[in-house]
Amino acid sequence: MPLNQSLKGKEYPEVAFTVERDQVLQFADAVSEDAAPFRDPEGAKAAGYPEQVAPPTFVTKVQILSSAQVVTDQELGLNYMMVVHGEQEFEWGRPVVVGDELRATPRIADIYAKGRHEYLVIEAELKDASGETVGISRSTLISRGTAER
Amino acid sequence: MARLGFDQVNVGDEIPALSKVVKREEVKAYADASGDQNPLHQDDNFARSVGFPGIIAHGMFTMAHLVKAVTDWAGDPGALKRMKVQFRAVVFMDETIVARGRVESVDPETRRARLSVWVEVDRAGERQLPIKNSEAEVELK
Numbered sequence A: 001m002p003l004n005q006s007l008k009g010k011e012y013p014e015v016a017f018t019v020e021r022d023q024v025l026q027f028a029d030a031v032s033e034d035a036a037p038f039r040d041p042e043g044a045k046a047a048g049y050p051e052q053v054a055p056p057t058f059v060t061k062v063q064i065l066s067s068a069q070v071v072t073d074q075e076l077g078l079n080y081m082m083v084v085h086g087e088q089e090f091e092w093g094r095p096v097v098v099g100d101e102l103r104a105t106p107r108i109a110d111i112y113a114k115g116r117h118e119y120l121v122i123e124a125e126l127k128d129a130s131g132e133t134v135g136i137s138r139s140t141l142i143s144r145g146t147a148e149r
Numbered sequence B: 001m002a003r004l005g006f007d008q009v010n011v012g013d014e015i016p017a018l019s020k021v022v023k024r025e026e027v028k029a030y031a032d033a034s035g036d037q038n039p040l041h042q043d044d045n046f047a048r049s050v051g052f053p054g055i056i057a058h059g060m061f062t063m064a065h066l067v068k069a070v071t072d073w074a075g076d077p078g079a080l081k082r083m084k085v086q087f088r089a090v091v092f093m094d095e096t097i098v099a100r101g102r103v104e105s106v107d108p109e110t111r112r113a114r115l116s117v118w119v120e121v122d123r124a125g126e127r128q129l130p131i132k133n134s135e136a137e138v139e140l141k
Helices: A021-030 A041-046 A056-071 B024-034 B044-049 B059-074
Strands: A015-018 A083-092 A101-114 A117-127 A133-143 B018-021 B080-087 B096-107 B112-123 B126-139
Touching: A015 A056, A021 A056, A021 B024, A056 A083, A056 A101, A056 A117, A056 A133, A056 B024, A056 B059, A083 B059, A101 A133, B018 B059, B024 B059, B059 B080, B059 B096, B059 B112, B059 B126, B080 B112, B096 B126
Parallel strands: none
Antiparallel strands: A015 A101, A083 A133, A083 B080, A101 A117, A117 A133, B018 B096, B080 B126, B096 B112, B112 B126
Protein backbone atom coordinates (compact mmCIF):
# COMPACT_ATOMS: atom_id res chain seq x y z
CA MET A 1 0.00 0.00 0.00
CA PRO A 2 1.54 3.31 -1.02
CA LEU A 3 1.70 6.21 1.43
CA ASN A 4 -0.93 8.93 1.37
CA GLN A 5 0.81 11.64 -0.68
CA SER A 6 -1.86 14.22 0.16
CA LEU A 7 -0.35 14.56 3.65
CA LYS A 8 2.71 16.36 2.24
CA GLY A 9 3.06 19.56 4.27
CA LYS A 10 0.92 18.36 7.18
CA GLU A 11 1.88 19.82 10.56
CA TYR A 12 1.48 17.94 13.83
CA PRO A 13 0.93 19.20 17.38
CA GLU A 14 3.86 20.75 19.21
CA VAL A 15 5.91 18.51 21.48
CA ALA A 16 7.43 20.01 24.64
CA PHE A 17 10.57 18.62 26.24
CA THR A 18 12.56 19.75 29.28
CA VAL A 19 16.23 18.73 29.29
CA GLU A 20 17.04 17.02 32.61
CA ARG A 21 20.54 16.44 33.97
CA ASP A 22 20.13 12.69 34.43
CA GLN A 23 18.96 12.34 30.81
CA VAL A 24 22.03 14.21 29.57
CA LEU A 25 24.36 12.00 31.62
CA GLN A 26 22.57 8.84 30.51
CA PHE A 27 22.83 9.91 26.87
CA ALA A 28 26.50 10.96 27.21
CA ASP A 29 27.26 7.54 28.74
CA ALA A 30 25.41 5.74 25.95
CA VAL A 31 27.42 7.48 23.23
CA SER A 32 30.75 7.40 25.17
CA GLU A 33 31.03 11.20 25.39
CA ASP A 34 33.49 11.72 28.24
CA ALA A 35 34.55 15.33 27.57
CA ALA A 36 34.16 17.67 30.56
CA PRO A 37 31.32 19.89 29.18
CA PHE A 38 29.07 16.80 28.94
CA ARG A 39 29.80 15.54 32.44
CA ASP A 40 29.00 18.36 34.89
CA PRO A 41 28.17 22.09 35.08
CA GLU A 42 31.71 23.02 36.18
CA GLY A 43 33.24 21.33 33.15
CA ALA A 44 30.76 23.15 30.94
CA LYS A 45 31.41 26.55 32.53
CA ALA A 46 35.17 26.10 32.11
CA ALA A 47 34.46 25.66 28.38
CA GLY A 48 32.29 28.78 28.28
CA TYR A 49 28.82 27.24 28.51
CA PRO A 50 26.14 28.33 30.99
CA GLU A 51 25.23 24.74 31.97
CA GLN A 52 26.09 21.11 31.36
CA VAL A 53 26.04 20.49 27.60
CA ALA A 54 24.06 17.70 25.92
CA PRO A 55 25.90 15.70 23.23
CA PRO A 56 24.91 17.10 19.79
CA THR A 57 22.76 14.10 18.84
CA PHE A 58 20.79 14.38 22.11
CA VAL A 59 18.22 16.21 19.94
CA THR A 60 17.43 12.72 18.57
CA LYS A 61 15.24 12.28 21.68
CA VAL A 62 13.05 15.20 20.63
CA GLN A 63 13.09 14.04 17.02
CA ILE A 64 11.85 10.56 18.07
CA LEU A 65 9.09 12.03 20.25
CA SER A 66 7.90 14.38 17.54
CA SER A 67 8.10 11.95 14.61
CA ALA A 68 6.18 9.31 16.62
CA GLN A 69 3.05 11.33 15.86
CA VAL A 70 3.76 11.15 12.13
CA VAL A 71 4.62 7.46 11.83
CA THR A 72 1.54 6.43 13.83
CA ASP A 73 -0.82 8.70 11.84
CA GLN A 74 -3.47 6.27 10.53
CA GLU A 75 -4.13 8.52 7.52
CA LEU A 76 -0.52 8.13 6.37
CA GLY A 77 -0.69 4.35 6.02
CA LEU A 78 2.89 3.65 7.07
CA ASN A 79 3.78 0.10 8.15
CA TYR A 80 6.57 0.76 10.64
CA MET A 81 7.88 -2.82 10.29
CA MET A 82 8.90 -1.95 6.72
CA VAL A 83 10.74 1.23 7.68
CA VAL A 84 14.48 1.86 7.76
CA HIS A 85 16.22 5.13 8.59
CA GLY A 86 17.74 6.33 5.32
CA GLU A 87 19.13 9.77 6.07
CA GLN A 88 19.43 12.18 8.96
CA GLU A 89 20.36 15.83 8.96
CA PHE A 90 20.76 18.14 11.94
CA GLU A 91 21.47 21.85 11.99
CA TRP A 92 22.55 23.23 15.34
CA GLY A 93 21.99 26.88 16.30
CA ARG A 94 23.58 26.40 19.70
CA PRO A 95 24.32 23.42 21.96
CA VAL A 96 21.42 22.13 24.06
CA VAL A 97 22.09 22.50 27.79
CA VAL A 98 20.51 21.16 30.98
CA GLY A 99 17.36 23.11 31.83
CA ASP A 100 16.45 23.96 28.24
CA GLU A 101 12.72 23.88 27.60
CA LEU A 102 12.49 22.75 24.01
CA ARG A 103 9.49 22.77 21.73
CA ALA A 104 9.28 21.03 18.37
CA THR A 105 6.60 21.16 15.70
CA PRO A 106 6.99 18.24 13.29
CA ARG A 107 5.77 18.36 9.71
CA ILE A 108 5.88 16.09 6.70
CA ALA A 109 8.32 17.93 4.46
CA ASP A 110 8.07 15.45 1.58
CA ILE A 111 6.77 12.08 0.44
CA TYR A 112 8.11 10.61 -2.79
CA ALA A 113 8.66 7.29 -4.52
CA LYS A 114 11.93 6.16 -6.08
CA GLY A 115 12.00 2.70 -7.60
CA ARG A 116 10.23 0.23 -5.33
CA HIS A 117 10.59 2.32 -2.19
CA GLU A 118 8.89 5.38 -0.78
CA TYR A 119 10.65 8.16 1.11
CA LEU A 120 9.09 10.10 3.98
CA VAL A 121 10.88 13.28 5.07
CA ILE A 122 9.97 14.53 8.56
CA GLU A 123 11.22 17.95 9.56
CA ALA A 124 11.11 19.46 13.04
CA GLU A 125 12.39 22.83 14.18
CA LEU A 126 13.45 22.97 17.82
CA LYS A 127 12.96 26.22 19.70
CA ASP A 128 13.80 27.17 23.26
CA ALA A 129 11.63 29.05 25.78
CA SER A 130 12.67 32.41 24.30
CA GLY A 131 11.65 31.30 20.81
CA GLU A 132 15.23 31.04 19.54
CA THR A 133 15.86 28.20 17.07
CA VAL A 134 18.14 25.67 18.75
CA GLY A 135 18.21 23.20 15.89
CA ILE A 136 16.50 21.64 12.93
CA SER A 137 16.10 17.92 12.31
CA ARG A 138 15.34 16.31 8.95
CA SER A 139 14.80 12.55 8.95
CA THR A 140 14.29 10.52 5.82
CA LEU A 141 12.53 7.22 6.49
CA ILE A 142 12.44 4.59 3.77
CA SER A 143 9.25 2.57 3.45
CA ARG A 144 10.60 -0.54 1.77
CA GLY A 145 8.79 -1.92 -1.23
CA THR A 146 5.58 0.09 -0.84
CA ALA A 147 5.76 2.20 -4.01
CA GLU A 148 3.04 1.72 -6.60
CA ARG A 149 4.28 -0.28 -9.58
CA MET B 1 39.18 21.48 25.13
CA ALA B 2 39.70 24.52 22.93
CA ARG B 3 38.14 25.09 19.59
CA LEU B 4 40.41 24.75 16.55
CA GLY B 5 41.40 28.01 14.92
CA PHE B 6 40.65 28.76 11.28
CA ASP B 7 44.39 29.03 10.54
CA GLN B 8 44.99 25.53 11.93
CA VAL B 9 42.80 23.85 9.33
CA ASN B 10 43.62 23.13 5.70
CA VAL B 11 41.79 21.53 2.79
CA GLY B 12 42.78 17.87 2.66
CA ASP B 13 43.32 17.54 6.43
CA GLU B 14 41.96 14.28 7.81
CA ILE B 15 40.44 14.12 11.26
CA PRO B 16 41.85 11.41 13.57
CA ALA B 17 40.08 8.10 12.91
CA LEU B 18 37.93 7.07 15.88
CA SER B 19 37.33 3.33 16.43
CA LYS B 20 34.85 1.58 18.67
CA VAL B 21 33.73 -2.00 19.13
CA VAL B 22 29.92 -2.09 19.20
CA LYS B 23 28.71 -4.06 22.22
CA ARG B 24 25.20 -5.33 22.82
CA GLU B 25 24.96 -3.63 26.23
CA GLU B 26 25.90 -0.27 24.66
CA VAL B 27 23.17 -0.60 22.05
CA LYS B 28 20.69 -1.41 24.84
CA ALA B 29 21.92 1.64 26.76
CA TYR B 30 21.42 3.72 23.61
CA ALA B 31 17.86 2.43 23.20
CA ASP B 32 17.08 3.51 26.78
CA ALA B 33 18.86 6.88 26.50
CA SER B 34 17.36 7.84 23.13
CA GLY B 35 13.90 6.36 23.57
CA ASP B 36 14.13 4.29 20.36
CA GLN B 37 12.96 0.88 21.59
CA ASN B 38 12.56 -0.72 18.15
CA PRO B 39 13.04 -4.52 18.74
CA LEU B 40 15.31 -4.65 15.66
CA HIS B 41 18.01 -3.31 18.01
CA GLN B 42 17.33 -5.61 20.98
CA ASP B 43 15.65 -8.87 20.00
CA ASP B 44 17.59 -11.35 17.85
CA ASN B 45 14.48 -13.35 17.04
CA PHE B 46 12.70 -10.26 15.79
CA ALA B 47 15.77 -9.21 13.75
CA ARG B 48 15.88 -12.67 12.14
CA SER B 49 12.15 -12.44 11.32
CA VAL B 50 12.87 -9.36 9.17
CA GLY B 51 15.87 -10.87 7.42
CA PHE B 52 18.95 -10.02 9.50
CA PRO B 53 21.25 -12.60 11.15
CA GLY B 54 20.92 -10.77 14.49
CA ILE B 55 20.25 -7.35 16.01
CA ILE B 56 21.76 -4.26 14.41
CA ALA B 57 22.88 -0.97 15.97
CA HIS B 58 20.66 2.10 15.63
CA GLY B 59 21.75 4.31 12.75
CA MET B 60 21.76 7.17 15.24
CA PHE B 61 24.15 5.25 17.50
CA THR B 62 26.63 5.16 14.62
CA MET B 63 25.95 8.82 13.80
CA ALA B 64 26.64 9.77 17.44
CA HIS B 65 30.06 8.09 17.16
CA LEU B 66 30.78 10.05 13.97
CA VAL B 67 29.73 13.29 15.69
CA LYS B 68 32.15 12.52 18.54
CA ALA B 69 34.99 12.05 16.06
CA VAL B 70 34.25 15.47 14.53
CA THR B 71 33.74 17.39 17.80
CA ASP B 72 36.83 15.77 19.42
CA TRP B 73 38.81 17.04 16.42
CA ALA B 74 37.16 20.49 16.51
CA GLY B 75 37.78 20.72 20.28
CA ASP B 76 34.29 22.01 21.11
CA PRO B 77 30.82 20.44 20.85
CA GLY B 78 29.42 23.86 19.88
CA ALA B 79 31.64 24.01 16.80
CA LEU B 80 29.46 21.53 14.93
CA LYS B 81 26.81 23.44 12.98
CA ARG B 82 25.42 20.86 10.59
CA MET B 83 25.70 17.19 9.75
CA LYS B 84 23.88 15.22 7.10
CA VAL B 85 24.38 11.48 6.90
CA GLN B 86 23.17 8.66 4.69
CA PHE B 87 22.81 5.23 6.31
CA ARG B 88 23.94 2.68 3.74
CA ALA B 89 24.89 -0.49 5.63
CA VAL B 90 23.91 -2.10 8.91
CA VAL B 91 26.22 -2.63 11.90
CA PHE B 92 26.17 -5.92 13.82
CA MET B 93 27.23 -6.56 17.41
CA ASP B 94 30.97 -6.87 18.14
CA GLU B 95 31.91 -5.18 14.88
CA THR B 96 34.40 -2.32 14.94
CA ILE B 97 33.13 0.96 13.52
CA VAL B 98 35.70 3.54 12.40
CA ALA B 99 34.61 7.17 12.00
CA ARG B 100 36.59 9.27 9.53
CA GLY B 101 36.47 12.69 7.91
CA ARG B 102 38.37 15.00 5.58
CA VAL B 103 38.27 18.76 5.13
CA GLU B 104 36.89 19.49 1.66
CA SER B 105 36.67 23.30 1.76
CA VAL B 106 37.10 26.25 4.08
CA ASP B 107 35.34 29.61 3.94
CA PRO B 108 37.19 32.59 5.45
CA GLU B 109 33.97 34.68 5.45
CA THR B 110 32.04 32.35 7.77
CA ARG B 111 35.18 30.70 9.28
CA ARG B 112 33.54 27.38 8.54
CA ALA B 113 35.07 24.16 7.25
CA ARG B 114 33.07 21.65 5.25
CA LEU B 115 34.04 18.02 5.74
CA SER B 116 33.17 14.80 4.02
CA VAL B 117 32.53 12.23 6.74
CA TRP B 118 31.96 8.49 6.78
CA VAL B 119 31.98 5.37 8.95
CA GLU B 120 33.69 2.13 7.93
CA VAL B 121 33.31 -1.46 9.06
CA ASP B 122 35.57 -4.31 8.01
CA ARG B 123 33.34 -7.33 7.42
CA ALA B 124 35.07 -10.58 6.40
CA GLY B 125 37.87 -8.63 4.72
CA GLU B 126 35.52 -6.30 2.87
CA ARG B 127 35.05 -2.64 3.68
CA GLN B 128 31.42 -1.68 4.31
CA LEU B 129 30.24 1.90 4.78
CA PRO B 130 27.39 2.15 7.33
CA ILE B 131 27.55 5.93 6.78
CA LYS B 132 28.69 7.19 3.38
CA ASN B 133 28.47 10.27 1.11
CA SER B 134 27.88 12.41 4.19
CA GLU B 135 28.95 15.87 5.24
CA ALA B 136 29.57 18.08 8.25
CA GLU B 137 30.04 21.81 8.75
CA VAL B 138 32.23 23.08 11.57
CA GLU B 139 32.66 26.66 12.76
CA LEU B 140 36.28 27.42 13.63
CA LYS B 141 37.68 30.08 15.95
